[in-house]
Amino acid sequence: MSQINIRNLSNENDDGSPEIVGVSTFSATSFFVPPKGSTADRPSDCEPGSIRFNTDTANLEYFRGKTIGWSQFELINPNLGGGTGSNTGTGTRGLLIAGNGSPDNTKEEIEFITISTLGNSQDFGTLTQGSQAGVGMASRANAFYAGGSLIPAGINVIEKITIASLGNGVDYGDLLTNRAGGSGVSNQIRAIIGGGNANDPTTNVIEYFSMTQSGNSIDFGDLSLKREATNKGSVNSSTRGLIGGGGSPNTAQIDFITMSTLGDSQDFGDLSATRSSIAGGGNSTRGIFAGGATPSGRVNIIEFVTIATTGDAADFGDLTVIRQSATGMSSPTRATFAGGALTPNPVYNTIDYVDIATTGDAIDFGDVAGSGSTNGVLHNAASASNGHGGL
Numbered sequence: 363m364s365q366i367n368i369r370n371l372s373n374e375n376d377d378g379s380p381e382i383v384g385v386s387t388f389s390a391t392s393f394f395v396p397p398k399g400s401t402a403d404r405p406s407d408c409e410p411g412s413i414r415f416n417t418d419t420a421n422l423e424y425f426r427g428k429t430i431g432w433s434q435f436e437l438i439n440p441n442l443g444g445g446t447g448s449n450t451g452t453g454t455r456g457l458l459i460a461g462n463g464s465p466d467n468t469k470e471e472i473e474f475i476t477i478s479t480l481g482n483s484q485d486f487g488t489l490t491q492g493s494q495a496g497v498g499m500a501s502r503a504n505a506f507y508a509g510g511s512l513i514p515a516g517i518n519v520i521e522k523i524t525i526a527s528l529g530n531g532v533d534y535g536d537l538l539t540n541r542a543g544g545s546g547v548s549n550q551i552r553a554i555i556g557g558g559n560a561n562d563p564t565t566n567v568i569e570y571f572s573m574t575q576s577g578n579s580i581d582f583g584d585l586s587l588k589r590e591a592t593n594k595g596s597v598n599s600s601t602r603g604l605i606g607g608g609g610s611p612n613t614a615q616i617d618f619i620t621m622s623t624l625g626d627s628q629d630f631g632d633l634s635a636t637r638s639s640i641a642g643g644g645n646s647t648r649g650i651f652a653g654g655a656t657p658s659g660r661v662n663i664i665e666f667v668t669i670a671t672t673g674d675a676a677d678f679g680d681l682t683v684i685r686q687s688a689t690g691m692s693s694p695t696r697a698t699f700a701g702g703a704l705t706p707n708p709v710y711n712t713i714d715y716v717d718i719a720t721t722g723d724a725i726d727f728g729d730v731a732g733s734g735s736t737n738g739v740l741h742n743a744a745s746a747s748n749g750h751g752g753l
Contacts, residue, residue: 396413396414396415396422397413397414397415398414398415398416398417399414399415399416399417400416400417400418401416401418401622404416404431404432405425406428406431407428408425409425410425410426410427411424411425412424412425413425414432416432421435422435423435431600431601433550433600440454440455440502440693440748440749440753441453441454442454442455442476442525442526442748443455443476445474445476445484446484447475447481447482447483447484447728447731448475448476448479448480448481448482448483448484448727448728449474449475449476449479449481449484450476450479450481451476451478451479452476452478453476453477453478453479453693453749454476454477454478454692454693454694454747454748454749455474455475455476455477455525455526455747455748455749456474456475456476456477456691456692456693456698456745456746456747457472457473457474457486457498457500457505457523457525457691457745457746457747458472458473458474458475458483458689458691458700458701458730458740458743458744458745459472459489459496459498459505459507459523459743459744459745459746460472460489460492460493460494460496460507460510460743460744461494461495461689461701461740461741461742461743461744462494462495462687462709462740462741462742462743463709463732463738463739463740466492467494467513468492468493468494468511468512468513469492469493469494469740469743470488470489470490470491470492470493471485471486471487471488471489472485472486472487472488472489472523472530472531473485473486473730473731474486474528475691475698475700475713475727475728477691477692477693477696477698477715477747477749478693478695478696480715480727480728481727481728482713482728482729482730482731483700483713483728483729483730483731484731485528485731486523486528486529487523487528487529487530487531488530488531489507489521489530489531490519490521490530490531490532490533491512491517491519492512493510493511493512493517493542494510494511494513494542494742494743495509495510495511495542495543495558495742496508496509496510496511496517496542496744497509497510497541497544497545497546497555497558497744498546498689498744498745498746499546499547499548499553499554499555499573499746500525500548500746500747500748500750500753501548501549501550501551501573501574501748501753502525502550502748502753503524503525503526503748504522504523504524504525504573505522505523505525505746505747505748506520506521506522506523506534506548506553506571506573506746507520507521507523507531507744507746508520508521508537508541508546508553508555508571508579509537509540509541509542509544509555509558510542510744511542511543511559515540516540516541516542516559516560516561517540517542518536518537518538518539518540518541519533519536519537520533520534520535520536520537520571520578520579521533521534522534522576523746525746525748526748534571534576535571535576535577535578535579536578536579537555537569537578537579538567538569538578538579538580538581539560539561539567540560540561541555541558541559541560541565542558542559542590543557543558543559543590543591544556544557544558544559544565544590545557545558545595545596545605545642546596546744547596547597547598547603547604547605547619547621547752548573548598548603548621548750548752549598549600549601549621549622549752549753550573550600550752550753551572551573551574552570552571552572552573552621552622553570553571553572553573554568554569554570554582554603554619554621555568555569555570555579556568556582556585556596556603556605556617556619556627557585557588557589557590557605557608558590559590559610563588564588564589564590564610565588565590566584566585566586566587566588566589567581567584567585568581568582568583568584568585568619568626568627569581569582570582581624582619582624582625583619583624583625583626583627584626584627585605585617585626585627586615586617586626586627586628586629587611587613587615588610588611589607589608589609589610589611589613589638590608590609590610590638591608591609591610591638591639591655595607595608595637595638595639595640595641595642595651595654596642597642597643597644597649597650597651597667597669597751598621598649598669598750598751598752599646599647599669599670599751599752600621600646600751600752600753601620601621601622602618602619602620602621602669602670603618603619603621603752604616604617604618604630604649604667604669605617605618605627606633606637606640606642606651606675607633607636607637607638607640607651607654608638609638609639609655612636612637612638612657613636614632614633614634614635614636614637615629615632615633616629616630616631616632616633616667616675617629617630618630618672621752629672630667630672630673631667631672631673631674631675632674632675633651633665633674633675634663634665634674634675634677635656635661635663636656636657637651637654637655637656637661637663638654638655638686639653639654639655639686639687640652640653640654640686641653641654641688641689641690641699641702642690643690643691643692643697643698643699643718643750644666644669644692644697644718644750644751645692645693645694645695645718645750645751646669646694646751646752647668647669647670647751648666648667648668648669648718648719649666649667649668649669649751650664650665650666650678650690650697650716650718651664651665651666651667651675652664652665652681652688652690652697652699652714652724653681653684653685653686653688653699653702654686655686655705660684660685660686660704660705661684662680662681662682662683662684662685663677663680663681664677664678664679664680664681664716664723664724665677665678666678666721669751677721678716678721678722679716679721679722679723679724680723680724681699681714681723681724682712682714682723682724682725682726683702683710683712683714684704685701685702685703685704685710685712685741686702686703686704686705686741687701687702687703687705687741687742688700688701688702688710688741689701689743689744689745690745691745691746691747691750692718692747692749692750692751693747693749693750694718694749694751695717695718695719696715696716696717696718697715697716697718698713698714698715698727699713699714699715699724700712700713700714700730700740700743700745701713701730701739701740701741701743702740702741703739703741705741708739709739709740709741710739710740710741711729711730711731711732711738711739711740712726712729712730713726713727713728713729713730714726714727715727
């Protein structure tokens with residue numbers, strides 16, 4: 363084997379590096395230094411598979427293509443398990459957080475499922491206080507529950523939950539204001555909340571906080587219109603976040619933001635009808651909106667969009683039960699939708715699932731087990747997973 367020892371290498375014009383063609387082996391006993399720069403310095407025209415060190419996040423990252431962009435290398439195994447019911451196997455973990463149960467209308471319990479399996483949810487832990495209509499977001503390691511309502515008062519607390527170990531939420535910081543009924547999107551670094559009901563008036567404010575360093579949220583920009591009852595009607599890739607539908611006023615509009623920047627949302631397209639209290643799920647390619655309430659009644663409609671493009675939602679299939687205010691949890695291959703209600707009754711403990719890459723009607727997954735003071739029926743809960751589209 364030949365050996366080359368050099369300090370710098372460039373092409374014949376000294377304006378770039380030469381290309382090494384074919385199968386090449388690099389071996390060393392110490393280290394090599396990749397290109398480095400900030401998030402703002404990221405090139406957008408490089409080859410998929412290119413590697414660099416991000417000085418803002420202190421992580422290696424790789425380029426996945428122009429429509430997806432840069433993602434950091436993950437050192438955390440998303441496959442968890444170790445329980446009963448739906449958790450006897452391993453896979454992406456989904457969390458059901460707080461919500462309106464029965465008889466407890468400000469639930470504090472956290473439950474979990476293993477999304478690749480089937481079965482009932484299992485007790486995980488509790489929040490520091492009970493609430494409903496908060497927002498759930500997650501990185502690979504941690505889930506976050508932000509805002510919510512104690513009926514009638516809203517709260518601004520952000521709590522952190524360690525996904526890999528069962529346990530309780532802990533205080534992490536505060537939102538800019540009390541807020542309930544909004545939507546959340548996240549990647550590995552940022553958690554972003556848009557819309558909702560902030561101290562009574564409906565708001566269009568978007569705010570974000572870092573999931574790697576505790577602290578309060580910061581202003582991000584504004585949605586195209588004020589809206590509440592978006593109820594987790596949000597989906598995302600690692601670069602884009604989408605928020606669909608909402609109420610006060612009722613809308614069918616889907617907005618999108620670029621999560622690594624700051625600024626106002628842009629128009630993505632529309633749902634098939636004006637709809638609020640929707641559940642969202644999906645992977646990095648496809649976003650799914652399920653159920654909700656239209657001006658004429660509740661629906662079991664499931665629709666999907668391709669996140670990297672813009673355009674109107676297309677028909678996917680139907681939920682097993684007509685309902686609004688369900689909540690979605692996703693792995694890279696499967697989306698689950700838990701709970702929901704016809705408002706005021708009945709309230710459901712149903713968990714459905716769909717295979718994201720296909721289209722078709724939802725299939726029964728199991729039931730919300732009803733840990734703590736509830737009997738399993740649940741709506742206006744938050745949710746999170748360590749395998750959603752933003753990761």
